[in-house]
Amino acid sequence: MVKPDFPITTERLVLRPFTIDDLDAVHAWQSLSEVARYLYWSARTREESRVALEAKIAVPWPTAVGESFTLAVQRRDTDEVIGEVHVEWLHEEWRQGEFGFVFHPGHGGRGFATEAAGVALRLGFTNLGLHRIIGRCDGRNTPSIKLMERLGMRKEAHFRHNDIFKGEWGEELIYALLEDELP
Numbered sequence: 001m002v003k004p005d006f007p008i009t010t011e012r013l014v015l016r017p018f019t020i021d022d023l024d025a026v027h028a029w030q031s032l033s034e035v036a037r038y039l040y041w042s043a044r045t046r047e048e049s050r051v052a053l054e055a056k057i058a059v060p061w062p063t064a065v066g067e068s069f070t071l072a073v074q075r076r077d078t079d080e081v082i083g084e085v086h087v088e089w090l091h092e093e094w095r096q097g098e099f100g101f102v103f104h105p106g107h108g109g110r111g112f113a114t115e116a117a118g119v120a121l122r123l124g125f126t127n128l129g130l131h132r133i134i135g136r137c138d139g140r141n142t143p144s145i146k147l148m149e150r151l152g153m154r155k156e157a158h159f160r161h162n163d164i165f166k167g168e169w170g171e172e173l174i175y176a177l178l179e180d181e182l183p
């Protein structure tokens with residue numbers, strides 16, 4: 001397990017650990033109910049965003065199962081922080097992990113989230129040493145489904161009514177990629 005050197009630069013983005021100076025940007029998307037619609041939290045107050053951000057900052061790189069790395073995603077052209085990607089370490093012996101992504105809708109539809117999520121997968125495999133990474137999403141979360149399919153992930157499961165999500169029966173999809181399937 002090798003912590004990467006940050007920042008990581010792609011064609012259009014910079015990925016790096018969050019700092020408390022990112023609070024305004026983080027709150028800009030965490031305060032939107034459309035962003036939280038299919039997530040396990042609801043639109044956050046500024047104080048709730050601050051607590052959530054501090055938790056991400058407290059663990060810059062996972063050292064135990066159950067921990068995650070979370071990276072701020074910044075546009076190179078404008079320097080704006082537009083979203084986050086994260087990978088959670090789920091199982092040590094089986095080298096399993098789960099990734100996720102949350103972006104401000106004002107920067108959607110240009111492939112930024114896909115570009116950043118691809119980096120998260122690569123770091124999960126090469127730096128965390130994972131063998132399999134899953135992504136879970138609500139069956140109605142079409143942008144998330146399309147993103148994972150763009151990254152070459154396979155749909156492995158479609159659970160129906162496996163939980164009650166925000167007061168309704170849930171539909172959960174599980175997508176996955178193995179280390180030797182990374183494009």
Ligand SMILES: CC(C)(COP(=O)(O)OP(=O)(O)OC[C@H]1O[C@@H](n2cnc3c(N)ncnc32)[C@H](O)[C@@H]1OP(=O)(O)O)[C@@H](O)C(=O)NCCC(=O)NCCS
Pocket residue numbers: 034035036038039100101102103104107108109110111112113114115136137138141143144146147
């Ligand atoms: C999931 C989420 C990140 C997807 O956002 P997105 O804007 O659709 O994703 P991208 O930034 O990768 O943009 C993809 C779109 O840009 C288009 N695009 C334009 N240029 C592109 C490029 N260079 N590369 C890839 N796609 C490009 C794609 O065709 C796609 O458009 P389409 O949806 O009409 O097919 C976003 O909806 C979100 O943050 N939702 C709220 C949080 C959430 O639900 N997270 C997932 C939890 S499971």
